[in-house]
Every structure is written in structure tokens, then in C-alpha cells.
Amino acid sequence: MKEPIRPSACPGLLRIVQALDGGICRIKLAGGELSAEQARAVAHAAEHFAGGVIEATNRANLQIRGITGSHPAMLEGLLAAGLGPRSSGGDDVRNLMLSPSAGIDPHMQFDTRPLAEQILHSLQHRERLHELSAKFAVLLDGGEALAMHEHAHDLWLAPLLLDGETWLGFGLAGCPGTALAAVPLQQGHALAIAVLERFLDLASPEQTRMRHVLGTVSAEDFIAPLAVTLRLGPFAINKAGTDRLGTYPQRQAGKVFVGAAPPLGRLGPPMLRDLARLAEQHGDGTLRLTPWQSVIVPNVDTQCAPRLTAALDALGLLCSAAEPLAHLVACTGSDGCKKGLADTKADARLLATLLPHPQAVHLSGCPRSCAAAHVAPATLLATSAGHYDLYLRDAGQPGFGALRARNLDLHAASDLLARLPTEQHR
Template sequence: MNYDSQPASSPATLAEARRSACPGLVRVVAARDGGLCRIRLPGGVLSAAQARAIAHAARTDADGTLELTNRANVQIRGVRAGQEAALTAALIAGGLGPANGVQTPANLCAADELRNLMLSPLAGLDPHALFDTTTLAAPLVAMLQNEPRFAALSPKFALLIDGGESLAALDHPHDIWLAATREGDATRFAFGLAGCPDDGATGSIAATQVQALIRALLHAFLDLAAPDQLRMRDVIASHGAAALLDAAQRHADFAIPTPQPAADDHAPANWQRPRVDLTRRLGAHALHANGDGYVGAQPPLARLDAATLDALADLAERHGDATLRITPWQGALVPHVARAALMPVLDALRALGLSVDAADPLARTIACTGSAGCAKSRADTKADALRLAPHLPPHVQAHLSGCERSCAAAHRAPFTLLAAAPAHYDLYERDASAAGFGRLVARHLTLEAAAHAIAQRAPEPF
């Protein structure tokens, strides 16, 4: 393998360019409602002890407000001025920092920001999955943190490893994604660049080659990336996928496949990941023949307080395996729940004020922080979402975004309300032929008018 090729930009230049306002464990970013700290959870796994450490830090060094993100992470909002270092230290002491023993603040910050690895919330739990991707998570994160050149990657550079679980986020774009597939008696991984499994695969590799492929693709990305090209889509747009794969081949000791003609019935481009039932993110569900399983819940608009997180930790310890799985739908699962405890845990989550049914209007409503916490937002989206949700037609999903950045939703929602002014929104409908949020339906609607317009366009319940 060749790691000596000359990159388009030096690691130092790219590392300088990657600096942004993206919050992290060390980089506590100022917001309208105080500091914002993002705690990355590779694979979304959060132990009960770690959950309690987050809750304690949120009470001690912030105002106690927490958020679950669409990358299965946890955020602490309202960090008090002057408490940033104490908050970071408390979280690291609670086992929430990088595991590679970095010492300096700069290295700690970089190592923290390189943990953007998403797995299914049922990784390692679903007996019908094709591959236990939890076995890949720790080696991949260690590779990202321990190879110095990868410090030049953007804090937003993201990886997805899908094991074929019955619950997975398939419409969330990633810089590199891999998905398990069965070919005869062997498990292989289809892979793609700058997209998601729904887009179709670029090629497929043996399961034993996953880490080596990702390493080669990362080096190829850094070989080709200009200082302002921080995501895979930027390099693909500039150089093309074929050039990226050619560059990756120079860093690999196995043949990296190139896209096959669509007419080939066995071509990876024709591979499609089986669909999943996303209603299973909420409620009580058996996974095993004896009825044992998990219970899923979602805090209203992704917000919860420290006391609720403590209560979730208690449930995980009393009825599960003392872990939680944070989901990319801004919710949480309590795994390893015995059959007899499924309904009691469901009732306990409901009593905490969490949604446990996908039919709940608030379980079908996404909203960013809004003007109460973000200076870029043109409306108080959280408050407006609470007003809008009861008026949504059954089964309809809506996304309220305070600006064009779409921080709360990585996917394109069926209906998006983009803030134009306080309590007024432009309405977009998902349309494969339109970029961005979709097709513009109407401008500057009140919430009441937006609800009426959505009801007119909503599909019939199935």
C-alpha cells in the first residue's frame, strides 16, 4: 500500500480548513441559549453510567436541557459561560471521550470529531441481521483517531456501516457507506460514496476488507481534496467517482471494484437494500423466539431534561442490560428487555412524557432548535411545531426548519416548512425531480394555512 502520494493539499492546510462552528466534546460552541456541547456516540451506544454522567454535567455546568440528534448523538444545551472546561472534563471522566489516550487539547478535539460512525440501533441485537457491525465499530474508530493524516477530515465527515438489521436509517446521506449483503453462503458489503443505501451501490467487497476499504477511500479523499472540499460529495463533483476509486486503489492491497454496467443483473448498481418498517423505532417489539426484545421511545421534538435521562438510565439498569441505544430518529431504545417487562417499560416511558407510538403527531414532527436557541433561525420552530403537530393528517411527517441548513433532518421529509419570518413558513413537498427540500408549494404561510395545505396534499392513510 502506498501512503506517499502527494495530496492536493497538505494535512495542515486541510486541518486548518476543517475548523468550523461544529460543536463537540471539547469545542463548546456559543448559541443564543448558551454553550452547545455535542457528545458523539459511535454506533449510538450509551451506557447507563454514561447517561448519568451526561445528566449530572447538564445540571452542574448547564441549564439541564438535552437534545438527541439525527446522527444518534446527545447534545447539552445552555452551557454556562466559564463552565466549558469543567463540562468537558466531567464528560471525559464519565467515559464519554475518545478511547485512544490522547493528551493535548488539540489532539483530543480532533479525535473526538472523528467519531462520526453510524450503525443501526439494533446492531448486535437483531438475530436476523446479516452481520454484527458492532465488531467493526471499535477498530474503525481507533483507525480514524490513530492515523495522523485523518485529523484533516472535516468534523462532519460521516460513515455508515449497515448490517442488514430490521431497523435502519437508509435515507441519511453519508460520505462513505457500507451495507451487508448475502451472496451465496458468504456475507459481503455493498458500498457507496456521498449518499445512502437507497441510492444504489458503487461496488461490493468481502466482509474482511471493510476497514481496509474505508482507510483507502479516506486517503484517496485527502489526496484529491482542495482546502474548501470537506465532504466526499465535493470531491466527487470535482473529480468524479472513478478518479476517487483509482486513487483509493493506490492505498489498497486488494482490488477495489469499479461500478458495473446497469444491464448486468449481478451488478452492485442494481443491488437494493431491503426496506425497513420505521414504525418499529417506537413501542415494544420482540426480537427473539422467547419474546425478549426492546422498547423504543422519542422525546417530544428531540428535547429532554437531565431528570428524564436519569430515568432512562434507571430503566436500562432495571429491565435491560444497562445500556441505551440512541437512534438517528432522535429517540432511544431500551434493549435486552425480557418479555414480561416489555409493557411495564413501555408504560414507564409513556409516563415520562415520551412518544411510544409512531401515530403520535409529535413522533411525526421534526423541528430544529429555532430562534430561541439559534441566531440563524427566522422562527421559533420548536414552539411552532408544538402548535402544528396536532393538526397534521394521520401518518404525515413534517419538518420545520428555521433556515436553509436543515440541522434537524439529514433526510428529505415528505413536507418541509422553511421559516420565512416568525410563525410564517414556505411549504415544500418532497419531489424526486426537485433539489433541496423538494417542490415549493406555497410561500409565507401561517401555521394554520400550512396545516390546511398539507392536509390537501397528504396521501390517503394506508
């Protein structure tokens, strides 16, 4: 097999990467969607070929941890379930994020799923696009209220209403906010491919992300030769907001979607099988993973939502934003990662019992920030077992933000976090 131009150490479906607790297989879900049968295939793989740990990721994917020995049978089962292509190049570049409520959100301005299918097909089947880095990422937003607007993407697209028609505003190397330019909605696929190919025309093998290229070429010069109908911005992107936990009405009459979160993004095979069963009993037999390491069950009859919520709660999922643990994010930590300086998962569970109110905190075992693709309001960066430096988000500071205190144990950290201004609790 031809060596990739931009080799990656990131796990994939066909690239098992070793960690302290065994191999990791990352399953990139198309639009974050997982059928009940696919969920059972993932549960089977985790149970029979690995340590039984399944993680929801911050890119709305799943990964299996603790894989031991050879794994052809595991991969064949996942491929047979339709969980990815048989080429590693096609799998690596399937980094297209949608809203978890695509197609069902009452606030959406258009259904992103048909366009997403076109883009994903091109990513999988155009060999030149396999030259992209496995980290290169695209966001397609449809104006949904349930949307992640904090993850920086190499290319993002979001709807704009111009002269009474829906256009796609887009930006490079950032988050939806102000669009650089816009194209008619029907040119969305052509724009995405043109941007990706323009990146490959300009990028050296060492330049894996859009921000690297924009360090040498202005955004205006980057888009100037694109063979699409461009309407130059800037255009402000409107943002709505919905929590990812709880029950919310759908665009379809009489239907709701219900959101819940496995604690700290981890779920075992029995929980995933039970989720699949509940999706079949109460919804349309599908689950949607979210970039908040949670899951939603779509297309639920309104009157069934209370029973479904009770069943999700009985499985051990977090169903309410009032749960302190629902606001904490933690990487694998020293329990499964050689670079981790603290057992962040266990520490997060303890911290949840110490904080007097729900608070958004990211616990990271090392500076790589694997568990959070955006800067959290507060970050605890491990210095040793049970001890952390505290950083607070600050737009004027790089990385995690401004250093507030050093080498805190969890009791001292919780005391300090409790005294922060209210706006930093979110």
C-alpha cells in the first residue's frame, strides 16, 4: 500500500494504535449516526477482542480501547456492519461533523444530510483527497440549535439568508462566527472539494492543517481562484442554543429527541446494547453521537419520552444538566495512557462530588488535550497523581488560557473553582 503523504498516529478503523491499556480502534461515524445493528457490532467487538471499554469522542465518533492480539475478525465484523470503507486512506479523511439534530431540528435552515453524503462520498473515493491529514476536519452546520460552535475546523460551512435565499457562508481554520464569503447552497459540494484541493495544491507535506497554509497565504488569496460563485463577506453567522441533555421537540410533528450522556464519555458493551434496544423500542432504531461525548435518541413519540428517559437513567446515563458529572470532561489519564500524569477519570468522579454546583471543567492528563477539542472555561492540567494546575479560559492567552493556581489537590481545586464568577461556570 502506498505510504500516506501526511502519515498519522491517530487511531482509525483500520489503524489500531497502541496505548498503555492496549490497542485503540476509532470508528468514524457518518454524521455521528449509528444504527442499532451497528451498535451491537461495536459492542460485540469491544467484548470479544478488547477490554470492554467503548468511548464517545469529541468528534461524535466511537472508539474501542484495550484491543489485544491480532484483530482481522474484529475489523471484518465492523466493516460488514458498514462502519467504514475498506481503504485506510478513505477512512482517515472522513472527518465531517454535523449537528446531532441534523434533519430534525426545528431551528434548522436546511437539511445538511444530503450534502454531507455527497462530501463524504468524495472524501472516501477521490484518491487525491486521501492526501489530507487524518486530523483535517470539516464542519457542516445547518442552523440547528443543537450545534457545536466551539470546535475549530479547517473548513466550516453554515447557512446565511441573502436576498431571501439560503446561501452557505464559510470560513477557514476556525469556528462559525463571521463568514469569509458565501456560495449558493447548490454549490456547497463543489465549494468543499475546491477548498480541499486548493489546500493540497498549496500545502507542503509538513503542513497538515489549514492554519499552517494560512500562515503563508492570506485567506483572500486562498479563495480567489476557486471555481464557484463567490459572494464576499464578511457575514455574521447567527447561533441558536440547545442543551444536549433532556427532551426537545423535533421539526416533525409529535416527535422529540432525547439526549443523555454516558458518564465521562465511557460506556460498556451492555450499555451500548441496551441503548440500541431502546432506540428500536422508542425511536427509529438509530442513535446519534454528539461532540459533547453524549448520545441522542431521535424520532421518539412525544408521549414515550418520559418512559425512555427513565430507562436511560436506569442504565446509568446522565439525563439532566443538573448532574455535576455531565459538565466534566476527562481524558483517559494514567490508567490507559503513558503520557497521563494522573488518573483523570477517577479524579473527575471525585471532583463531581466536591463541586457545590454544576461547572464546566476539563481534566487533562497532559498538555495534548485529547479529550477536548476546544478550550474549556476551566482546565485542570495534571502535574502528578491527584494534583493539577488550574487554567481559566482567556481569549488573550494561548493554550488552556491564564494560569490561576499551581499543583492543587482536588479539594483545593474545588474550593477555588467554587469561588469563580458565575460566567465561568459554563
